[in-house]
Amino acid sequence: MFLDRDGIINRKLPEDRYVRKPSEFELLPDVEAALAIMRDHGFVLVVVTNQRGIARGIMTEDDLIQVHQFMNSLLIKCGVKFEGIYYCPHDKNDYCDCRKPEPGMILAAAKDLEIDLNSSYMVGDSASDVEAAKNAGVKSVHISSADGDIGAELVFPTLIDFARHLHDLERSFPQPCV
Ligand SMILES: [Mg+2]
Ligand SMILES: [Zn+2]
Known part of the structure; x- marks a missing residue:
């Protein structure tokens, strides 16, 4: 399970602002529960995030690592x-x-962690996430409460709605006939 960070795991800051320190990092509601459901269904959880604030000199790589340590904690x-x-x-x-x-x-995460792309999802809130999913050959999930189709295979208002969908999918598999 590949997950975008800003807008999926934590509250996204206004455009052109970056989460530079732990105090600016706020988990979105029900994210822990959603991730727990995914984990319980056998998914390896991986964050894939664009952080060009580093290239722009707005934050350092060390700032980012500290934010990620805080997220993990x-x-x-x-x-x-x-x-x-x-x-x-x-x-x-x-x-x-x-x-x-x-x-x-x-692709790097799939290689490092031996993740099967065919049974993977990329979850994000941007068109670039949906496109990355397609380019990597994984299923695309758009988390959005607004209208507007950006071509994702699945759309849910929140991450926990998607997690519940995964749960229901598994439960709905037909039982083998004996
Ligand atoms: Mg995002
Ligand atoms: Zn890059």
Whole structure:
């Protein structure tokens, strides 16, 4: 399970503002519960996040690492844990292969953690997340409470709605006939 960070795990700050320190990091409601459901259904949880505030000199890589340590500390209290946190520190015009919509972070995580792309999802709130999912060959999930189709395979208002959908899917599998 590949998850975008800002707007999915934590509250997104206004455009052009970056979460630079733990005090600016606020988990969204029910995120721990949603991640726990995903984990219980066998998904490896991985964050893939664009952080061009680093390339722009607004924050350092060390700031980002501290924010991620804080995120982990909040989640570990609820028994959930990201197996990987992948970030792209580059700017748009660096033309790297990691900045979403490029699939680099998803592909690297899949390789490092031996994740099967065919049974994976990329969950995000932006068109670049949906495109990255397609470029990596995983199912795309758009979390949005607004109207507006950006071409994702699945759309849910919140992360926990998607987690419940996964739960229902598994329960609805036909039982084998004996
Ligand atoms: Mg986002
Ligand atoms: Zn990059």
